[in-house]
Amino acid sequence: MNDIAIQLNDVSKAFKYFALKNVDLTLPTGQIMGFVGANGAGKSTTIRIIMGLMQADQGKVNVLGRTLPYEQANLKQEVGYSSEEMRLYGAKNLGWHMQFIKSIYPSWDDNYAKALLNRFDLNTEQKIKQFSKGQHIKAQLLLVLARKPKLLVLDEPTTGLDPVARQEVMNELALILQDEQRTVLFSSHNTADVEKISDQITFIDRGRIIDSNDKETFLENWRRINIELPSDHEMLPMGHVIHVEQQGRIASMVSNQFTPSILQACQQQNIRVNSVDNMTLEEIFLTSVMHRRQGEQK
Structure with a gap:
């Protein structure tokens, strides 16, 4: 087993009005990393590069011991990914989606899927187009989690959820951490969610990593x-x-x-x-961002 699930070295990606700049990121196997930044900070761009949905202009990307983009196809069975941009088939019900994903991924766990149905209070007979936004997000998470991927990548997993639904999702991610073989990277602008369940925390602002450390180290040092x-x-x-x-x-x-x-x-x-x-994690994040921006202005 690889000790490092995700390794980014000097990764950059330029766009017309934004650039990801010299990103270094390390996520050990069996850890949950909260990837924290404001909207437009570069979280989703970094995640798309990790998922092989976008190619970096420079730098090295290694996921579960495989080099991207060259070994991207071999990762499909081992990595689960969910983002608010993803859409399910509105005319089909949740049960159809579950059977479809099960037919593709041998690691699908029926018992775990049923447990998630109960936890998330979802109906397999209900069509996706009848779901609320919160139900849609929970359905996406169920389809990814029930596959039991080695690496779980979630881009803003609690966006659009009411407080009760958000708590359910956070509780489920905390349970995943108990399996030392599974690793989670999730991006969020909600520092309360990150502080609740993360082992590792990485701050990003304006396309640059501004700090990365163990959660306890942040809370003990600041x-x-x-x-x-x-x-x-x-x-x-x-x-x-x-x-x-x-x-x-x-x-x-x-x-x-x-x-x-x-x-x-x-x-x-x-x-x-x-x-x-x-200091709370939110206070630490905001102060880190202000300190970095003030340094850039000098």
Whole structure:
């Protein structure tokens, strides 16, 4: 078994008004990676390259030990893919789709498919054109999940779902993680979903990867330090402080590698530390994006 499910090295793709730039991405086997970025950041372009639906202008793409695009055909049985752009046959019912997918993929699991039907509250006799958007998305996921692919690639899997349906999908992805042979890459702009189930997290903005790490590393390293400055005091630069917001003597600093040395530096400058707070993944993502964009403007 390959230890690495997805490996991208220096991957770029140029369009008229957008470019994917020198993307490096590594997803170990058996992990769930949340791929986070705003709409238009490059998530879907990256995923299309991984799926062999689009060829990169430069760089190396390796999926489940196979080099793309040369070995793309060999991956069809092992990779499951779902995106909001995909459409099912409206005139056919869900049962027809299930039988069709079963006839193509030997790995189809009838028992698992029935369990997903119950979990997602779907009717096999109902025609696809009668489904709500949420039901349509859940039907797509059922057809992909029941195949038991080694690698599952989901592009914005919860878009359009109500809170209950979103929770059902997230719970199912969390169960998949228990199988160490299966790997999941899913893109999302919803950091709450990502924080809930991911092992690995990658941030992308304007076609560039801006950070990638274990979820726990992000949450352990990032801190917001709320401080009070002495009167007429100009704060000296501190290591690993990447963002400062100040209003009069009150300021808030963000560190992406918090250590006690930052508190010691505050003490040396007679700066009062009011609190040191954990940060949510959404706060970490937004600060990372702002920090990168400010750096590009200099």
